[in-house]
Amino acid sequence: MITFIDSHAHLNDDAFNEDREQVINCCFEAGVKQMVEIACEVPEWQQAFDLCQKYKGQIYAAASIHPINAKQLTDESFENLTKFLSYDNFKAVGEIGLDYFYEDSSPRALQQEVFERQLELAQTIKKPIILHCRQGKDKQDYSAYEDMFxxxxxxxxxxxILHCFSGRKEDAYRALDMGFYLGINGIIGYKKNDDIRQIIKQVGLKYLMLETDCPYLPPQSKRGQRNSPVNIPEIAQTLADILGKNINEVADVTTQNAKAFYNI
Ligand SMILES: [Zn+2]
Incomplete structure (x- = not known):
């Protein structure tokens, strides 16, 4: 059986409250043998810890304050975040970054401050980072990427890892120059995303990791539905088609990349 890793899931989202355990078991059956739970607001850190305890060796976590939750940063929450990130099951600081789409509720200057505090923390504890970067409402304004780099x-x-990669070609290569990976999810199958398909074809499998970002961003065939790690094989097939490769090779390389990156 081909096996996969979902390198970026939000299983503690309320969308899974009714059937979380069932969904996780379906993932294992579908070949998605390991998952990384991204806990990016204060109440989620303990939940992620509990999930890792329950599924030892199968679910790992990353923790952070997401840019849209920047107001949650206080001395107390930062101390708490540092504590969670010291645990073995917490493999990365993320997702962190800049989200200028939500700058009205989370001002740019505050986002930048919160981002840099967490970069400093990642540097100190020597754990990798998961980056979230989203442009503002003006599609020609790339200042989120400029400010992030x-x-x-x-x-x-x-x-x-530049999660949910959706930037320009130069953004992809700036990330690769730093030795970073690109996170690939369901959006690569969306009709409007020809540019992204072209870029990942040029970048090549060696620098890619599979993710769902569930419950958000379901693959094209499931638009409008709740996304879950069960959809990883479908995303892998779409990626294989774009790259002109076999799904086994996509599964192998992306799994090795995720294992090396998260140290799992
Ligand atoms: Zn996410």
Missing amino acids: FALKKYNLSGG
């Missing part, structure tokens, strides 16, 4: 240069980081 500007901040990243100031730190000595232990690896990173």
Whole structure:
């Protein structure tokens, strides 16, 4: 059986409250043998810890304050975040970054401050980072990417992944130049995303990791439905088609990448 890793899931989202255990078991049956739970707001850290305890060796976690939750950063929450990130099952700091789509509720300057504090923390504890970067409402305004790469240069980081890659070609290559990976999810199958398909074809499998970002961003065939790690094989097939490769090779390489990156 082909096996996969979902490198980025939000299984503690309320969308899974009714059937979380069932969904997780379906993932294992579908060949998605390991998952990384992304806990990016304060109440989720303990939930992620509990999930890792329950599914030892199968579910790992990352923790952070997401840019849209930047207001949650206090001395107390930062201390708590540092504590969770010291645990063995917490493999990365993320997702962190800049989200200028939500700058009205989470102002840019505050997002930048919260981002840099967490970059500094990642540098100190020597754990890799998971990056979230989203443009503002003006589609021609790439300042979120410019500001993100500007901040990243100031730190000595232990690896990173540009999650849900949807930037320009130069953004992809700036990430690769830093030794970072790109996170690939259901959006690669969306009709409007020819540009992204072209870029990942040029980048190549060696620098890619599979993710769902569930419950958000279901693959094309399941638009409008709740996404879950069960859809990883479908995303892998779409990626294989784009790259002109066999799904086994996509599964192998992306699994090795995720294992190396998360140290699992
Ligand atoms: Zn996410």
